[in-house]
Ligand SMILES: O=C(O)CCC(=O)C(=O)O
């Protein structure tokens with residue numbers, strides 16, 4: 001049985017500069033230590049009803065006829081449906097692809113998807129667009145707090161790079177993991193989603209009570225469970241939103257902010273806190289990315305500049321001086337390829353989201 005991760009729970013709903021400075025420090029500390037942080041859902045950025053409704057739409061989507069989902073198959077633009085075993089987040093270790101289905105939504109225009117979506121969810125375009133916007137706004141608020149906490153000058157440096165009006169790799173993703181009873185071919189070593197780190201700046205993850213399975217890789221190379229409702233939040237109307245740092249923001253901050261490897265395990269049906277994995281599992285992720293044309297130049301922060309990660313020390317000196325400056329789009333493309341083995345061919349390598 002996996003141990004439980006000690007990820008801090010932070011309330012960002014305070015107002016005023018003093019609250020912001022305190023919360024910003026807590027966020028940076030959590031992101032530097034764990035790469036993950038729980039943000040209490042107070043209904044301020046996303047209403048409880050909005051989150052619940054998004055899960056309802058997700059259930060409708062995955063129950064759609066197979067032909068309807070197949071018509072929306074995932075494309076190289078990273079938008080669309082991927083079926084069971086299509087994505088392999090950890091190709092070096094996994095025997096078969098992930099035991100999950102996923103649907104990636106790109107941008108909406110005037111409440112309408114700009115990609116094929118199953119007929120069953122067409123009436124919900126406006127709600128999905130609003131949910132996606134709310135996620136992006138919350139991410140921009142978090143990015144501002146990271147800017148403040150890291151002493152970036154100007155503090156909205158990251159936020160400005162995530163304009164909602166420019167094309168970007170940001171994706172709203174619905175995930176469905178069938179119950180183990182529907183996947184009898186699963187073997188003991190199999191996982192619902194392979195070990196990986198996310199590619200973007202930050203990810204928001206929404207989960208449902210009692211649907212366990214997410215685990216993070218600890219500094220000592222063990223797996224620790226990430227409960228949906230950590231102690232103190234059990235009575236909240238909606239579980240906290242789990243936020244994690246992606247590879248791009250880690251790269252951009254000289255690895256001061258950690259991008260932590262995680263996976264979704266079958267966990268032999270029980271984890272430490274009584275959450276089961278015997279049921280079907282639904283989760284919703286929002287992968288936030290900077291605008292495609294954002295150059296990942298040095299972050300104007302003393303603290304980031306002076307931070308020496310293990311890697312930077314091994315390379316001796318400032319890694320910025322040795323790196324070619326990538327754009328956000330180049331960074332994403334370099335990471336997408338290896339997880340969709342069929343779409344890209346098995347020879348090209350990247351990693352998973
Ligand atoms: O379903 C989950 O809890 C995690 C999913 C995930 O890590 C991902 O899609 O990147």
Ligand SMILES: [Fe+2]
Nearest residue numbers: 197198262353
């Ligand atoms: Fe992930």
